[in-house]
Amino acid sequence: MNTRLLARGVAALTLSAGLGLAGSVAVDADTTPTPSPSTAPITAPHPITLAALKARCNAAVQRRLGTLGADDTFVKDSAALSGADRSTLEGQITADEQGLTALDHTIQGDATWAQAHADCLLIVTDYRVYVLENPKIHEVVAADGITKVDGTFETLIPELQALINNSSVSATVKAEAQADLNDLTSKVNASHTSISGVTASVINLEPAGWPGNQVDLKSAAQNIKTARNDLAGARTDVNDILQLLGE
Amino acid sequence: MTHLTALRNSVLCGVAIVAVAGCGATRLAGSTNTGGTSAAVSSGTLPTASATPDDSAVNQQVQSIDNQLGTIDGQINAANAGLSTSEGDPSQ
DSSP: OHHHHHHHHHHHHHHHHHHHHHHOOOOBSSSOOOOSGGGOOOSSOOOOOHHHHHHHHHHHHHHHHHHHHHHHHHHHHOSSSOHHHHHHHHHHHHHHHHHHHHHHHHHHHOOSHHHHHHHHHHHHHTTOIIIIIHHHHHHHHHHHHHHHHHHHHHHHHHHHHHHHHHOOSOHHHHHHHHHHHHHHHHHHHHHHHHHTTHHHHHTTOOGGGTTTTHHHHHHHHHHHHHHHHHHHHHHHHHHHHHHHHTO | OHHHHHHHHHHHHHHHHHHHHHHHHHHHHHHHHHHHHHHHHHHHHOOOOOSOTHHHHHHHHHHHHHHHHHHHHHHHHHHHHHHTOOBOOTTO
8 A cells, every 4th residue: 555655656756757847948049938949848968069069158158148238238228227227237237248258268168078068057057148137127127217207207297287277178177187187196106106116126136046036027027017007097197188178 | 665664564563473472372381381290290199288388398298208108118028028038058
């Protein structure tokens, strides 16, 4: 009886492990994994030469440098980012670019296949460009952008109030417009609450914390989405107010 | 001779009147077109409330908000794409 139970347990564990391996499709790309010959699961090392291995590692580094270069340009040009966040992100991007370039140099000088392969894995584990750095940068830009829009709304609110006060529409219509403005104000406040602390929660996440810090990225994404939805509601209120006053 | 001179002056005067009238009409048409274009741009973004000086400031703020929201949406999409990505062994 005990032997049978033990055998069942081992079988269950084996099945679970097998399913886990089959489900973990690892890709060296910056897009959602899709089944294709170039995104094969890791099952066994490919029988490639040291030179071919180094070439693949170099290609992986170059792809990441391309992504980081594009991010750097965007960060430099973004009007949404605060000065401090721009400076922090630029510093991180530059450090990643320099580190990856140095790592590639190390890999190209490795004397053995095993050493080159071990160093090649560091391209992923030491940098996490696609799963951490890149989404983190986009989240910070989005969060700072929402903060900036909140500020623009805060400038707009008194101007809308003045339009309502000075409008010649009926008292009933004016009251409707005022109700919309009150709703707008509450939505902007809600957006401000949702986005508060989001940038700080992700901007200093590091590859060493992966995969645990993926939770922070996902939480930030949810808060950004909530704040964005509030702003969409506030934007609708603006249209409603202007339409009411234009009657 | 006197009649011929008077006739010539009358013709020249008529041409001048037609030219001035034509210029005026062109100028009016140009003004109308400019106003029409401006109105179309405004209505494309917002319904204008009334002809107060605050309207243009409000329109500018709203246009700025729309532009910023568009940028934010792009960043949200890019971040979400990253969150559904995985990184494997680069040597594979």
